[in-house]
Amino acid sequence: MNVVLFYLLALIRNGNFHIQEPKDFLFRFQARPEVYLYINGEGRHIPDPHTLFLLGWSFNDVVILDKKEFNAFQIGRPLESVLNARLVRPDDSENEVWMILEGRKRRIDPTIINSIKNLNPKRIIDAIPRSQIAAWQEDKPLAAIIFQN
Numbered sequence: 001m002n003v004v005l006f007y008l009l010a011l012i013r014n015g016n017f018h019i020q021e022p023k024d025f026l027f028r029f030q031a032r033p034e035v036y037l038y039i040n041g042e043g044r045h046i047p048d049p050h051t052l053f054l055l056g057w058s059f060n061d062v063v064i065l066d067k068k069e070f071n072a073f074q075i076g077r078p079l080e081s082v083l084n085a086r087l088v089r090p091d092d093s094e095n096e097v098w099m100i101l102e103g104r105k106r107r108i109d110p111t112i113i114n115s116i117k118n119l120n121p122k123r124i125i126d127a128i129p130r131s132q133i134a135a136w137q138e139d140k141p142l143a144a145i146i147f148q149n
Contacts, residue, residue, distance in 0.1 A: 042076035
């Protein structure tokens, strides 16, 4: 079945009547808790709720699939957790922080930095040349969500 058509049918079936870009959506098999992000033609496991939320999603966005529907998707490697992603800043700025996630840079809101540091107190923000940061492809900023232990 065409993935776009399948996605629209799944949205209607699950009562999610808002239409978003069909290339990026969340799904899971009804008998399992693992959530996958459909992106670039494959499902990629989201390793933890922190990553799901910081990427701008919620559990309400997840489309629940039966076995036949789930097996129609190619499953790729898991996404990198935001808790393990590299944090960098230009060596000429204290306030501009980027997260390098999946080979792309994402600007981070200052409230997120504190939340991530609370979850992982040993976290270091590397100061590197601005030109090195500029070399990474930019992705949308991370959502401003605060986590507690």
